[in-house]
Amino acid sequence: MSENAGSDVFVESLNSLVNEDDMNAVLNAQAMMLGRFEKTNEMLAKFNHLSMSQFEKVSTEVKGHTAMLHGMRKDIDSIFRRIRILKTKLATEYPEAFKLAIEDIEPHEPQELTNRGQQVPVTSASPQQVLLDIDNHSNDEDVSPSQGSALHTVPSIN
Structure with a gap:
């Protein structure tokens, strides 16, 4: 008896244990799941592409707005600094007039x-x-x- 004959007998005995209809049902279920997973993967890839393009667009807008806010902050800081300098200068050069002006501001x-x-x-x-x-x-x-x-x-x- 050859070794091939022994393995063939073993494979034939395993085949006789497996029900053909059950095996076809499992293969059909696997094929259906594979199709669903492929569709899901395709939808996720499209979603990722759309999200990436939207993120790039919004990211550039946010960067622009952030830069504008930083510029506005610098401008406001400069304005307040200049106002403080002017107030100090006026208070030292014209203390009486400055005092009267402050009193006029406060009701x-x-x-x-x-x-x-x-x-x-x-x-x-x-x-x-x-x-x-x-x-x-x-x-x-x-x-x-x-x-x-x-x-x-x-x-x-x-």
């Missing part, structure tokens, strides 16, 4: 400002406090003017 009597149809009381508070008061009243919240908000800060010009 001596409470006034009413109109903000979106609402009456907002203004006292002789600092400009930052006035802005906080206006902001607090415009939010339709019951917040007293003495409660400052940490989220609403105004840069000092001093």
Whole structure:
């Protein structure tokens, strides 16, 4: 008896154990799953391509906006620096006139400002406090003017 004959007998015995219909059902299920996976892969590839192109577009827009904001920040810092220099220069060269001008800026009597149809009381508070008061009243919240908000800060010009 040859070795081929023994292996053929073994393969034939294994084939007789496997049901032909079950094997065809498994092969059909695998082919159907393969088709679904290929379609899913194709859809994911299209989605990735679309996402990449949209990301590139939005990324360039965000970079442009960020650069614009940085430029605006530099401009504002420069403006505030120049205002501080001018205030200091005026205060040293013309102290009396500067003092009178500051007194004229701060109201001596409470006034009413109109903000979106609402009456907002203004006292002789600092400009930052006035802005906080206006902001607090415009939010339709019951917040007293003495409660400052940490989220609403105004840069000092001093």
